[in-house]
Amino acid sequence: MLYFTRWKMAAILCTVFAVCLFAVPNFLPTTMVNSWPEWAQRHVVLGLDLQGGSHILLEVDSKSVHKEMLETLRDDVRRVLREARIGYTGLVVRGNSVEVRIREGQNSGQAQEKLQTLSQPLGGILSATGHRNVDIASEPNSLFRLTLTDPAIVERVRQAVDQSIQIIERRVNELGTVEPLIQRQGTDRILVQVPGLQDPTRLKQLLGKTAKLDFHMVDTSVPAQQAAQGHVPPDDEILYSASAPKIPYLVEKRVLVSGADLTDAQPGFDPRTSEPIVSFRFNTSGARKFARVTQENVGKPFAIVLDNQVISAPVIREPILGGSGQISGNFTVQSANDLAILLRAGALPAPLTIIEERTVGPGLGADSIAQGKISSYFGAAMVVLFMFVTYGLFGLFANIAVAVNVAMIFGVLSMLNATLTLPGIAGIVLTVGIAVDSNVLIYERIREEVRGGRTPINAIDAGFSRALATILDSNITTFIAAAVLFYIGTGPVRGFAVTLGIGIITTVFTAFTLTRLIVAYWVRWRRPQRVPI
Amino acid sequence: MRLLRIVPDDTKFDFMRFRRISFPISAIMSILAISLYFFHGLNFGIDFKGGMLIEVQTKQGAADLATMRATLSALELGEVQLQQFGAPNDVLIRIAEQPGGDAAQQVAVNKVRGALGNQMEYRRVEVVGPRVSGELLSYGIIGLMMAIFCILIYVWFRFEWQFALGAMIANVHDLVLTIGFMSLTRIDFDLTSIAALLTILGYSLNDTVVIYDRIREMLRRYKRMTMADLLNISVNATLSRSIITHVTVTLALLALLLFGGQAIHSFTATMMFGVVLVGTYTSIFIAAPILIYLGVGTGRDTLSSSDQDKS
Numbered sequence: 152m153l154y155f156t157r158w159k160m161a162a163i164l165c166t167v168f169a170v171c172l173f174a175v176p177n178f179l180p181t182t183m184v185n186s187w188p189e190w191a192q193r194h195v196v197l198g199l200d201l202q203g204g205s206h207i208l209l210e211v212d213s214k215s216v217h218k219e220m221l222e223t224l225r226d227d228v229r230r231v232l233r234e235a236r237i238g239y240t241g242l243v244v245r246g247n248s249v250e251v252r253i254r255e256g257q258n259s260g261q262a263q264e265k266l267q268t269l270s271q272p273l274g275g276i277l278s279a280t281g282h283r284n285v286d287i288a289s290e291p292n293s294l295f296r297l298t299l300t301d302p303a304i305v306e307r308v309r310q311a312v313d314q315s316i317q318i319i320e321r322r323v324n325e326l327g328t329v330e331p332l333i334q335r336q337g338t339d340r341i342l343v344q345v346p347g348l349q350d351p352t353r354l355k356q357l358l359g360k361t362a363k364l365d366f367h368m369v370d371t372s373v374p375a376q377q378a379a380q381g382h383v384p385p386d387d388e389i390l391y392s393a394s395a396p397k398i399p400y401l402v403e404k405r406v407l408v409s410g411a412d413l414t415d416a417q418p419g420f421d422p423r424t425s426e427p428i429v430s431f432r433f434n435t436s437g438a439r440k441f442a443r444v445t446q447e448n449v450g451k452p453f454a455i456v457l458d459n460q461v462i463s464a465p466v467i468r469e470p471i472l473g474g475s476g477q478i479s480g481n482f483t484v485q486s487a488n489d490l491a492i493l494l495r496a497g498a499l500p501a502p503l504t505i506i507e508e509r510t511v512g513p514g515l516g517a518d519s520i521a522q523g524k525i526s527s528y529f530g531a532a533m534v535v536l537f538m539f540v541t542y543g544l545f546g547l548f549a550n551i552a553v554a555v556n557v558a559m560i561f562g563v564l565s566m567l568n569a570t571l572t573l574p575g576i577a578g579i580v581l582t583v584g585i586a587v588d589s590n591v592l593i594y595e596r597i598r599e600e601v602r603g604g605r606t607p608i609n610a611i612d613a614g615f616s617r618a619l620a621t622i623l624d625s626n627i628t629t630f631i632a633a634a635v636l637f638y639i640g641t642g643p644v645r646g647f648a649v650t651l652g653i654g655i656i657t658t659v660f661t662a663f664t665l666t667r668l669i670v671a672y673w674v675r676w677r678r679p680q681r682v683p684i
Numbered sequence: 685m686r687l688l689r690i691v692p693d694d695t696k697f698d699f700m701r702f703r704r705i706s707f708p709i710s711a712i713m714s715i716l717a718i719s720l721y722f723f724h725g726l727n728f729g730i731d732f733k734g735g736m737l738i739e740v741q742t743k744q745g746a747a748d749l750a751t752m753r754a755t756l757s758a759l760e761l762g763e764v765q766l767q768q769f770g771a772p773n774d775v776l777i778r779i780a781e782q783p784g785g786d787a788a789q790q791v792a793v794n795k796v797r798g799a800l801g802n803q804m805e806y807r808r809v810e811v812v813g814p815r816v817s818g819e820l821l822s823y824g825i826i827g828l829m830m831a832i833f834c835i836l837i838y839v840w841f842r843f844e845w846q847f848a849l850g851a852m853i854a855n856v857h858d859l860v861l862t863i864g865f866m867s868l869t870r871i872d873f874d875l876t877s878i879a880a881l882l883t884i885l886g887y888s889l890n891d892t893v894v895i896y897d898r899i900r901e902m903l904r905r906y907k908r909m910t911m912a913d914l915l916n917i918s919v920n921a922t923l924s925r926s927i928i929t930h931v932t933v934t935l936a937l938l939a940l941l942l943f944g945g946q947a948i949h950s951f952t953a954t955m956m957f958g959v960v961l962v963g964t965y966t967s968i969f970i971a972a973p974i975l976i977y978l979g980v981g982t983g984r985d986t987l988s989s990s991d992q993d994k995s
Binding site: 208210351355359504505506512514519525530531537540577581584587592598621625626627628629635647 | 688689693694741785786787789793794797806807808809813815816823827830831835838839878879882883885889890891894897901921924925931935936937938939940942944945951955
């Protein structure tokens with residue numbers, strides 16, 4: 152146990168040294184590290200609880216995705232039947248299906264054939280899953296029921312999450328924060344982590360808006376107030392103004408031009424009133440549509456609708472042919488800027504709900520770092536002192552091993568670009584307490600072997616070989632707990648699992664290699680007549 | 685230099701005899717802990733209960749709790765708790781989960797921000813919606829179960845099944861007592877508590893495994909010794925190590941408890957109780973003696989067993 156070949160020794164020392172080297176970038180100014188090659192730049196990332204920032208978990212509203220799918224399906228049925236000139240009655244969305252009844256005397260076989268075109272294989276022709284997006288059932292009295300299949304809904308939600316992630320990325324990047332993290336969680340959730348925000352209110356506002364912008368004509372045939380109280384014409388709907396007081400507008404359901412046709416949006420000021428405005432530009436097809444509509448409707452008001460709220464309803468004074476325009480509507484500089492960001496980033500495919508938020512201010516983060524530092528120093532100092540008092544020279548060996556251990560934990564954390572959280576620091580402090588345990592096991596075993604009557608070198612050798620099996624056994628149980636914790640935990644707790652797990656690995660590694668090596672060298676050097684513990 | 689010897693060499697405590705006291709004590713304590721859990725309950729934090737936790741610091745002067753309480757109750761957000769902690773200008777606000785799903789929570793937070801205004805620094809805002817809290821709780825419970833199960837399998841592979849069972853009984857005993865402690869002290873039970881429980885599980889087992897390792901070694905070495913004697917020797921042989929290791933762990937935890945701050949206070953306090961107080965006791969007084977009842981070494985020559993005579 153105490154004999155090391157030269158190669159083995161070199162390998163151990165090189166490994167320890169190399170792993171410790173990885174920890175170096177954490178202690179140097181970033182300006183210096185930035186000139187290094189990519190792999191050497193890896194460093195420990197401070198968790199949001201230490202550097203401050205927001206952790207926001209969003210959920211895509213699957214219900215609204217589902218509802219929209221059904222409405223699209225209903226519109227598709229209407230379009231297909233109209234194109235084929237097949238008469239129908241009672242086209243409705245019922246539950247998870249769209250139902251349509253073909254008029255008597257019509258060719259229901261032909262209708263079925265046409266409706267069948269709406270049922271497509273999922274994931275294109277190439278995928279061989281065998282699932283289709285719509286199931287079509289034909290019932291008595293020429294009733295057809297088109298049902299969305301579960302895989303189709305799941306697939307659509309997945310797409311919605313993917314699109315939302317892209318849009319959120321664009322929105323968050325506009326905030327100019329460093330290294331935001333945006334990733335999918337599970338089937339319908341998105342995790343957004345933005346470090347270093349003082350106030351997440353603005354971030355949440357940017358995330359929470361669907362930003363669906365549409366241009367509609369205002370129906371002036373009935374006064375809006377009257378329509379709001381009584382009956383709304385079938386092709387119209389009542390929408391309210393975004394700013395208080397809430398004014399009702401009677402707006403045509405038909406969308407003239409949608410926000411999807413926008414290519415750019417910028418905040419600015421109205422040259423006449425110096426009010427903040429948002430100016431926008433359409434793409435070619437949007438510009439053409441907008442030009443046609445404004446030509447036909449000079450003198451009539453149209454409504455600019457954002458997320459079902461009317462931002463403004465200006466009267467068209469002259470045809471707008473250039474494909475650009477501006478929105479004014481009680482903006483502040485900030486809200487104009489935000490709206491421009493939202494319009495540039497595009498509309499979310501479905502509303503997002505914030506289901507979890509954890510924000511730590513930078514002040515608390517700094518305090519936590521300070522507390523983490525003090526408790527680590529104090530804990531380490533106490534343990535080091537205690538080990539020295541208990542085991543003397545061998546205690547010193549143990550302390551060297553612990554110091555190397557902590558350096559290696561930082562090295563491994565850096566290699567993995569892992570996140571250090573406050574519980575993570577607690578994990579390191581605990582590792583210090585636990586890392587000496589392997590030395591305690593070895594030393595106590597040596598003491599025992601000496602009492603058993605072995606010669607010092609023999610006792611040391613036996614102490615190591617017997618204790619190492621125990622060290623492995625006992626640490627694996629803790630490692631299992633850390634692994635489970637890593638699996639179930641999020642954020643700070645996961646940080647604890649990471650440092651605890653890595654700490655256990657480095658502890659076992661140093662016990663098997665470095666501590667043994669140091670003691671072996673000492674034995675070779677001093678040829679001890681008695682064991683000094 | 686004279687070295688510190690916390691435990692003298694060659695101790696010969698009769699730990700096994702003590703099981704006639706320790707088992708009933710543990711049984712009573714466990715029942716107490718379980719009834720605490722059922723009748724006193726755990727102080728669930730927002731992770732598992734949902735709701736809001738807002739930590740504010742007044743920018744100037746001490747926080748005026750009475751005014752803040754009045755301001756916040758005017759918002760009619762249901763149960764609002766204010767608690768001063770640390771410095772006189774630090775206040776922790778807890779607000780129960782709002783009815784009306786996930787979106788309602790955000791509305792409430794905005795109301796609080798609006799009401800308290802700019803005189804405060806918002807140091808921490810945590811909002812957990814109803815669905816997330818439900819998931820976190822079930823994750824936590826599944827995690828604990830999974831850890832116990834994995835460790836059980838591991839110990840079973842490395843030792844015999846009796847050891848695995850003994851370790852598991854010791855384990856569950858630790859967890860039950862710790863949960864009782866958390867119920868008694870009204871410590872926040874949140875995700876970090878689950879982390880603490882899992883760590884306690886790991887360390888308590890670490891200790892148990894060290895003793896079991898020695899017992900297994902002794903079982904091979906001394907073929908004719910009675911089980912009680914053998915267990916006593918094993919526990920005594922590892923006693924010094926157990927104590928020294930627990931001193932070092934205690935020192936580390938003490939540092940965290942004293943200087944680690946509010947954020948991990950409940951975590952370290954729980955660990956202190958679980959690892960230091962319960963874990964050590966369990967491995968010596970429960971995990972080792974229980975092996976006698978589980979029939980380890982029943983195939984041995986037990987004719988002269990004093991233990992057998994008594995029972």
